[in-house]
Structure formats: C-alpha cells, structure tokens
Amino acid sequence: GEDVEQSLFLSVREGDSSVINCTYTDSSSTYLYWYKQEPGAGLQLLTYIFSNMDMKQDQRLTVLLNKKDKHLSLRIADTQTGDSAIYFCAETFDRGSTLGRLYFGRGTQLTVWP
C-alpha cells in the first residue's frame, strides 16, 4: 500500500527551526512532496524531491530523504508566524496512468508562537 504517516502537531517559537517528519511505506515512490495549506485554502506546493536524491535546499526550506528508512523531513529555518499552517507530505509513483495521483499524509499542524 501507500501509507504516509506524519505527526499531527508541531509548535515552535518564532525564529527557531521547524522540522516536520514523514514516513512512507512504499519504496517505489518516485517523487515526494511537501505542500502547505492555510485555513480554508487549497494546497500550495512548497518543494519536492526526486527519490534518487538525499537532500534538497530551497531558501529556508531543506528536505532530507532517507530511502533506507523511508523517512522524509522538511526543515524550515527561521520560522515565522506566517509559516503557521498545515503541512502535507505526499508521494507519487511513476507507473502507468496513475502519474500525478498523490498519496497524502494526514498533515502536520505547525503553530509558530511569537
């Protein structure tokens, strides 16, 4: 199956780093994504990593992928109150017609305290 697990809540102080973790079960995943959802809004793609990469950095965001442990993390440096949102980990598989279909975790509610 394609089970994606995330912790549900994370609270950090403004200026600190946040680390959101995700585990998945299917090692044949092709791309792994991090999406951000603000209240009442759709999903905003933050970053993604191809499964043959270990790390990807994009400004304040760092994604680490440990394929052996099937563990994905998103680190947000210098977390701001505007980063408060739900963060979804998702994976996809490059097989047949299901390309583009994403399997999501339940989301991690990040709360940033001033």
Added chain:
Amino acid sequence: GAVVSQHPSRVICKSGTSVKIECRSLDFQATTMFWYRQFPKQSLMLMATSNEGSKATYEQGVEKDKFLINHASLTLSTLTVTSAHPEDSSFYICSATSHQDRNTEAFFGQGTRLTVV
C-alpha cells in the same frame, strides 16, 4: 507554476439539491484531473481520476452516481454532487496534470467548501 482555478470557493445548498464544482486549468492542457475530498483535520482522499474525453475512474467506496465527474475538454473538469446530504459537507479539491510534463507536479485548485444544510 501553472494555475488551476476552482469555482466556487464556497457554497451552501439545501439537502436534496445538486451542486456543480468546476476545475479549470488556465494556462496548460490538463490531460488528467483528480478530485479529492478532505474532511476536517484529515488527509486528502482521492475520489476519482478523470482523463479528458473518457469516463472517470472512481476509488473504492465512492458512489459514481452521486459524484458525477465530467472532463469534456482539456481545460475543464466538473464534479457534480447530486442529491446532496449533510454528510456530503466537506472540502473538495481538484488537481490537474499534463502528460506533456511528466516530471514533478500536480497543480491544485483553491478548493471548494461545500456545506449542505
């Protein structure tokens, strides 16, 4: 990135009526569109996959006669919730991909909050 527009963003309807939600790809041709449903504090659950010009493929447990999906053009897919009931109240999100770009991303609409009273 590419833009997917979903409309309406919020709708309230009476029990027993039908509601249509539109999902448009504004600057690319979406060969495949996906419809997700999100319950409060839950993940997004795929309801169906639609390919332009063909019938949608529904996930197990999703009633195809209740959730009608039409993908008549490369830029528009619609989801119609027929004979809506309060338990259909949810957040519905579409996403679109193009087979011209197999690389990385499914583009999401803004979502539609449906409330059935």
